Amino acid sequence: MSGAPNTPAREAPRTAAANETYRLPPRLFDARCAACWVVAGIIALTVASFWTLDLQWAKFLSADAARKMGKFLGELLSPSVDPAFLKKLTVASLETIAMSALGTLLAAIGGLLLALPASRTHGEDKARWRAITRLILNGLRSIPELVWAALLIIAAGLGPFAGTLALALHTTGVLGRLFAEAVENAPPGPAYALRVQGVPAGRIFLYSTLPQIFPQLLSYTLYRWENNIRAAAVLGVVGGGGLGQMLAFHMGLFHMNETSSILIAMILLVALVDILSYLSRRILQR
Amino acid sequence: MNSSATVLSPRLRDPAWLKRVFWTCVALVLIAPALVVTEFKPWTLFEPESLKITTRFLGDFFPPNIEGEFLLMVAREAWRTVAIATAGMALALLIAIPLTLMSTSALSISALPGRMHAMPFVIRQAIRWLLIVLRSVPELVWALVFVRVVGLGPSAGVLAIALTYGGMLGKVYGEILESDESHATNSLLRNGSGRLQAFLYGLLPQSSAELTSYTVYRWECAIRSSAVLGFVGAGGLGQQMDNSMKMFRGDEVATMLIVFMLLVGLADYVSERLRRVLA
Numbered sequence: 001m002s003g004a005p006n007t008p009a010r011e012a013p014r015t016a017a018a019n020e021t022y023r024l025p026p027r028l029f030d031a032r033c034a035a036c037w038v039v040a041g042i043i044a045l046t047v048a049s050f051w052t053l054d055l056q057w058a059k060f061l062s063a064d065a066a067r068k069m070g071k072f073l074g075e076l077l078s079p080s081v082d083p084a085f086l087k088k089l090t091v092a093s094l095e096t097i098a099m100s101a102l103g104t105l106l107a108a109i110g111g112l113l114l115a116l117p118a119s120r121t122h123g124e125d126k127a128r129w130r131a132i133t134r135l136i137l138n139g140l141r142s143i144p145e146l147v148w149a150a151l152l153i154i155a156a157g158l159g160p161f162a163g164t165l166a167l168a169l170h171t172t173g174v175l176g177r178l179f180a181e182a183v184e185n186a187p188p189g190p191a192y193a194l195r196v197q198g199v200p201a202g203r204i205f206l207y208s209t210l211p212q213i214f215p216q217l218l219s220y221t222l223y224r225w226e227n228n229i230r231a232a233a234v235l236g237v238v239g240g241g242g243l244g245q246m247l248a249f250h251m252g253l254f255h256m257n258e259t260s261s262i263l264i265a266m267i268l269l270v271a272l273v274d275i276l277s278y279l280s281r282r283i284l285q286r
Numbered sequence: 287m288n289s290s291a292t293v294l295s296p297r298l299r300d301p302a303w304l305k306r307v308f309w310t311c312v313a314l315v316l317i318a319p320a321l322v323v324t325e326f327k328p329w330t331l332f333e334p335e336s337l338k339i340t341t342r343f344l345g346d347f348f349p350p351n352i353e354g355e356f357l358l359m360v361a362r363e364a365w366r367t368v369a370i371a372t373a374g375m376a377l378a379l380l381i382a383i384p385l386t387l388m389s390t391s392a393l394s395i396s397a398l399p400g401r402m403h404a405m406p407f408v409i410r411q412a413i414r415w416l417l418i419v420l421r422s423v424p425e426l427v428w429a430l431v432f433v434r435v436v437g438l439g440p441s442a443g444v445l446a447i448a449l450t451y452g453g454m455l456g457k458v459y460g461e462i463l464e465s466d467e468s469h470a471t472n473s474l475l476r477n478g479s480g481r482l483q484a485f486l487y488g489l490l491p492q493s494s495a496e497l498t499s500y501t502v503y504r505w506e507c508a509i510r511s512s513a514v515l516g517f518v519g520a521g522g523l524g525q526q527m528d529n530s531m532k533m534f535r536g537d538e539v540a541t542m543l544i545v546f547m548l549l550v551g552l553a554d555y556v557s558e559r560l561r562r563v564l565a
Contacts, residue, residue, distance in 0.1 A: 034563050046376045049369035053440045053521075060436045060445075069435050098320035105317065142547045146426075146514045147524075150531055151539075155331055155340040160324040234426040238517050238528075241324070244426075251430060263427065270422045 075256035079264055089246070089265050096242035096269065099160050099235070100228040103167025108221045110168065111175030116205065118180040122188060122195065134180070140173030145231045149240040160241025167228050167235070178220045182213045229273050233266050243269070339534075346536025350544060360526070360545050367522035367549065370440050370515070371508035374447025378508075379501070381420075381452030386459040389413040392468055392489060393481045414460070420453030425511050429520045443520030447508050458500055466493045499561045506557040513546055523549070 029036050059065060080086075114137060117129035148166035156162040183205075190208035199207075236244025243266050250258040300306075320326075330336060387393065389410045396403040402410075428446035436442055471488035475481070490497075516524020523546055530538035 038560060038563055045368075045372055049372040050376070053366065053369050053373060053444065055373070055441045055444060056436060056439070057441075060441055065435055072431070072435060095323050098323040102317065102320045102324055102326065139547070142550050143543065144510060144514050146517055147527065147543075147546070150517060150528065154343055154531070154534070155336060157330070157336070161326055161330070164324045164326060230424065234424045237426055237430065247427070247430070251434070263423070266424070266427065267419075267422050270424075274422070 072256070076260040076263070078257055079260040080255075080257035081261070085258060085261065089243075089261060092243045092246050092262075093265055093269060095160050096232045096236075096244075097229060099164045099240075099242055100167060100225060100232040103164045103232070104171055104221060104225040104228050106164075106168035107171030107175050107224070108217070110172040111179050112217070114172065114176040115179035115183055118176060119183040121183065121191065121201075121205075121209070134177070137173045137176040137180070140169055141177065142173070143170065145170045145228075145235060146238060149235050150238045153239050158239040158241075158245075163232060163235040163240030163242060166240060167232060171224050171228060175220060175224060179217060182216050182220070183209060186213045226273055226277050230270055233269060343534055343536045346534075347540040349537065350540035351535075351537035352541065356538065356541070360523070360542055363523045363526050364545055364549055366440060367513050367516070367524075368509060368553075370443040370520070370522050371447060371505065371512040373440075374444045374512065375451060375501075375505050375508050377444065377448035378451035378455055378504075381448060382455035382459060385413050385417060385452070385456045386463065387481070387485060389417070389456070390460045390463045392463050392466070392471055393475070393485055395475055395481065398472060398475055414457075417453045417456040417460075420449050421457060422453075423450065425450040426515065426518060429515045429518050433519045438519040438521075440521035443512055443515040443522060446515060446520065447512060451504055451508055455501065455504060459497060462493050462496050462500070463489055495564070498564045502557045502560045502564070506553045509553045510550060513549070 029040070031037075114133055117127075118133035118137060120127040120130055145166050148169050149163055152162040152165050152169075156165060186209045190212070191204050194204045194208055232240075232242050232244075234244045236242045236246065237248045239245060239248075243262060247259065247262045247266070250262060331340070391397060391402065391410060394402050394406055394410075396406055425446045428449050429442050432442035432445045436445070466489060470492070471484050474484040474488045479487075512520075513523045516522040516526070517528045519525060523542060527539060527542045527546075530542065
């Protein structure tokens with residue numbers, strides 16, 4: 001990273017020098033190389049970060065913390081297998097999946113509706129709403145699901161509804177932008193053919209653009225669904241329903257056996273999603 | 287649909303009609319239970335009781351709080367958010383780099399002539415599983431665990447990011463190294479160089495651009511998640527935002543949301559520029 005480009009060996013008169021200059025390694029820091037400055041900046045940032053954060057290493061590395069951690073891990077090793085609790089756990093897992101599915105569906109619909117004003121479909125399209133819609137999409141996207149959930153709990157109350165809406169809002173921002181790009185990058189031929197015939201804009205979209213980009217929209221949506229299952233599992237920590245809410249509840253009351261089961265369920269859910277997505281990609285690529 | 291004799295006008299004729307209706311019905315049947323499970327009741331948003339709280343809270347958003355003292359606090363917390371992410375990434379690299387070097391099969395000497403020996407294979411697989419476990423526990427859950435052990439504050443956030451991102455970086459580094467051209471590395475290993483030498487002179491020069499670009503991208507993600515980690519008490523902007531939300535201080539929440547968006551935008555910009563410089 002910190003290397004000036006090697007100077008090529010010039011055809012210099014071959015005198016017997018102890019160190020031929022071109023064989024010397026490049027200097028470690030060269031004021032002219034941008035990468036050197038960047039690396040120096042990164043090192044400075046890292047040092048400043050450790051310096052200003054009052055990280056209690058002493059506390060963390062103390063025997064007390066080690067004992068606490070050991071006890072914690074020990075308790076985690078005996079998950080609760082009480083049938084009544086496992087039933088609750090299954091319900092919460094299903095709730096997590098339902099939240100993610102519904103949130104993604106709402107987001108796909110909302111994203112498509114916002115993607116239309118956010119895209120310039122052809123040269124003469126004035127696209128008056130493009131800038132403002134893109135601003136809205138960016139705003140929706142840059143606030144994470146968890147912050148949305150914390151905000152929505154005020155309006156929608158604790159529970160999976162707030163979590164679903166939070167997923168839907170954040171994902172609308174993400175999908176809207178991806179969809180708008182898909183609409184703009186669709187092959188223009190069929191749309192042009194319809195437009196010169198005087199077909200109105202809405203029908204041009206339905207009969208030429210949408211059929212062409214539909215597989216792409218579907219793959220974006222499925223990809224976001226995969227992400228949202230992972231996000232939905234933890235949304236509950238702030239009160240957005242699903243597995244996370246159970247986790248926050250039982251961990252808060254130090255029910256370690258239940259906590260352990262919930263953590264295992266969470267990891268299994270995420271692993272399952274990973275495996276399914278990997279397999280489906282393998283099958284689709286074949 | 288079964289009007290084979292009367293020809294419909296082209297406007298109404300749609301060969302895929304039946305298929306569309308079928309898939310719509312399937313989707314509705316699948317969604318109906320989801321609506322019940324998630325307690326999807328949009329009308330509750332518009333009940334007078336909750337509407338009053340919401341409008342008051344949102345009304346407080348404007349004007350955002352711009353008192354000097356509060357802004358100073360927000361700036362300090364924003365820096366702490368960046369610092370947590372950066373420190374977490376530094377520790378994540380400390381975890382990821384050795385584990386990658388130990389687990390990548392591109393540096394296996396016994397695999398040169400044919401199949402890898404049993405022992406190295408088992409060790410590599412074990413490390414890979416360790417990375418998968420580290421990565422598949424969400425950082426928020428790690429943070430919850432560490433808040434229990436080390437108490438509220440940035441330490442929990444740094445450790446949570448270090449573990450999750452260590453797992454992610456380790457896995458992706460391994461994939462990058464294994465997908466690269468192996469000729470140079472293999473030649474070095476065959477001629478008797480050590481694994482570390484083969485890595486530094488064969489693998490690293492080829493893939494350094496890809497590795498740095500991914501690392502910078504992950505740093506950007508770490509800033510986003512460190513802001514969120516505050517909601518479980520791991521310090522930074524999230525923790526202050528959580529406090530203000532609990533006190534229904536709309537004006538403070540508005541300021542912090544704006545600062546948060548600016549921070550994410552800045553990280554986005556810096557990471558794009560960095561990737562261009564380092565590539």
